[in-house]
Amino acid sequence: MTEWGRWLYDKFTRHIQVRLTCYFLLSLLPLVAVSLYASVRSQDILEEQISLRTKAALDSAIGYIDQALRNVEELAELISTDPQTIAAIERAGVQPSTESLLQFAQLLKNMSGFTSVNPLLSQLSMLLSPSRTLLSTNYGGKQFGDSAAYDGVAGRIVQTGGKLSVLNVPEDAARPGGRDEWNGIFDPAYVSMVRSMDRVPQHDKPNLLIVTLRKQTLLELIRPLLPSGKARIYLYAAGGVLVTKTGGSAAIPGWDDGSRDTIVRASPETGERMLMVRSMSAETGWSVVLAQPEAELNLPAAPVRLFTYLIIAISVVLAFWISWVVYRSISSPLERLAFGMRQLRTGNLQIRLADGRQDELGYLIASFNRTVEDQRRLIQDHYEQQLLLSKTELKFLQSQINPHFLYNTLDSIYWSAKEYEAEEISEMVLNLSKFFRLSLNKGQETFTLGETVRHLHYYVRVQQIRFSEQFSVEYDISDDSRDVQLLKLLLQPLVENAILHGFAELEHEGLLRVVGRIADGMLLVAVEDNGCGIAAERLDDIRRRLDRHMRTGPSLSFTAPDAAAEGDDLFGLRNVAARMKLYYGERSTLAIESAEGIGTRVELYVPLDGCSGDSESDDSERINRADEGDASGADDAGTGERE
Structure with missing residues (x-):
């Protein structure tokens, strides 16, 4: 298609007035064809008679x-x-x-x-x-x-x-x-x-x-x-x-x-x-x-031919004029309505369309103005309240997980105290203090992925000391994903399950891997191990219960609907899935893959447009200070407070 043809096609597809004019002109084609045929035929008849x-x-x-x-x-x-x-x-x-x-x-x-x-x-x-x-x-x-x-x-x-x-x-x-x-x-x-x-x-x-x-x-x-x-x-x-x-x-x-x-x-x-x-x-x-x-x-037929051309010219002018009138009376209000919808899509709830028409288009524009007003009140009166409730539930669910980790961590310190000297216990306490100090994070809800992995390593180090270095850990984080904001305490339950359930009865050295990637507009974070894995029936049961839990939606009762009937063995996974849905929406997913005797892989997918976070600029400085292994840091670990 030539440039001129592309220009005409663009005008035809993007402008209603151009299409209306073309349609009116097309409707005139039979009239023009008949008129021209009549003019030519009259000349032929005249020539035949003269001949x-x-x-x-x-x-x-x-x-x-x-x-x-x-x-x-x-x-x-x-x-x-x-x-x-x-x-x-x-x-x-x-x-x-x-x-x-x-x-x-x-x-x-x-x-x-x-x-x-x-x-x-x-x-x-x-x-x-x-x-x-x-x-x-x-x-x-x-x-x-x-x-x-x-x-x-x-x-x-x-x-x-x-x-x-x-x-x-x-x-x-x-x-x-x-x-x-x-x-x-x-x-x-x-x-x-x-x-x-x-x-x-x-x-x-x-x-x-x-x-x-x-x-x-x-x-x-x-x-x-x-x-x-x-x-x-x-x-x-x-x-x-x-x-x-x-x-x-x-x-x-x-x-x-x-x-x-x-x-x-x-x-x-x-x-x-x-x-x-x-x-x-x-x-x-x-x-x-x-x-x-x-x-x-043809002189006798000249007036007829002149009138024919005059009728065609008047018809073309009328086609342009009628298309303009129709455009002004129908298409122009529709364009204003489309403009208002585009403004509404960008979040402009103050948009109002002025129109004094009393016909169907006037009713449509008035309905649009009422819809915008209702939308504005809904966001103010209902959506903001729901958002506040969701944030409250998110904070409460997050607060539930801290005692759970504290219990397991203290249990690890107990076993280490019985089996090892005090130096190891001192190191565990130091890592534990850093872990809890960063978990508090002055109420902030997100870390960058790099800070999350650094925070996670404190907990992993405690578990390595507990299990006498029976497993090692690898971090495979791509450079483009390190600065992406991630809700805190999403990975700790997954790592805890891998260590406590995957390496519990392992006869060979265990390997724990944490992977971070960006693919197709999503942040992928995976925790995998080479532990004992999950039996097929048990894996199907876990997937079914998590799927049912997410279909019913996180409840403000802060407990899973099937917790009383089926026990609390999926508390960590349900907690992670619920927090992801509340914070990142329906596009976030949690997937589990496992093979018995080979290992387990848990993948978290969160949309990049939801990874904006609200952590303050001093988070990185606070984490860097937490990494310092000096004596004063060890003293602070005992109290769990540094700032």
Whole structure:
């Protein structure tokens, strides 16, 4: 798709007004198509009617010309077959005698009588080939002798047969406006027709009768057919020889379709389109062609065509105007409503849309304003209260876990005191003091993942001393996840379960791994071990109970709904899952994978957009100070308070 096409597509898909305009214009297409078809069809009908009328007039004219040519043909037949004329020509021989010349004078007198009674005839001539004599009613007789001019011209005009045919004018023999050596039979103002006078050829070249007609006389017969000054009439003899025409300097192009009597051609002079109508005589082969500019023919249809274009233009303007009115009355309020919804989505609860309409759109905008107001009151009156209750429950659930860890930690110190010297107990107490001091954290709820792992290591170190270094620990935390905020005390229950349940009866050295990654917009934190694992039935039971607990939702009673019926063996996992749902929402998940004899892996998925935390800027400084292993830190561990 081109850039222009992409721009149009973008405008069409993003703007209702553009689509409305396009739809209105598309609805006009049938009207435009019908109007244009009617205009074109009216022109065709007009041309057909004019062609029929013109053809009828031309048929009448060509019929009159046929009649005149038949008269001339009969006259030529009469002269050519006259016995006295034939006898006088035969007696003349090669060298006419005085008697023959007198007979030629009588022949000319007789032919002059024929020309006087027939206004179409201009001149009658005889070409006697044996004596090379030319007899003309206008100029008398003339003998060429051995003239080379005679041989060059006479050889080209010799005809055979008993029918008159148009004599082609040799260019070197014509002399416009005056007499030439051929007594004017080649004058461009005249047309000459020739026929043989010998029924049985007796010489190499026959004797010829030449009938000369004035072109102007022929033109006057067809000139009344001209409908306008720009129209042209052409008269053609048999074989397509142009006889005469009205005006112009060029003939029309060749008639390439003999089966049609009406064609449209471009004028060779002006280039404008001309409607040409032809009428051809089947008897003589002569034809008359009338050529008239199409622009003149279409003048009567011009008002109709103008009104058609005017209607189309008005319809297009109305389409744009109606689309604009519809847009202002319907689409514009919808755009304001869409703007208000976008503002509401960004949290702007002060948005109000002003509109005084009383129709359905006015009701819709008023409903939107009421919805925004209800939303604002709901957030203030209900949602804030629920948020406060959720935070209270979160803090209470978090406070429940501290005594649980304290109990197990003191139990670890007890066993270590029985089995080891006081130095180890001192180290355990030091780590324990750091753990509880950071757990308090001045009421802050989140650590970065790096700080969480550092905090977790204090607890792990206590357990390593308790279990006589029977397990080791690895931390695989990616650099991009170290600064992500994480709710505190989420990992301690998972690590505690791995140590107490996974390594309790382990015969080989245990390995505890803590993994942190970022993937697909989620923070993944996993605790895995190579302990004894969980049996398949027990694993299914744990998953089922956790799933039921999370479907019923964390309760403000701060106890799981199935705790009384099924014991409290999943207290740590339920606590972690409940705190995640309360703090991070429904997108957070807890997954457990385990295989008996291989180990267990617990994965926590929390959305990154919920990991903003509210820990203060001095958390890192406080944790760094907790890492210091100096003597004063050891003294502070005894009291559990440092700040």
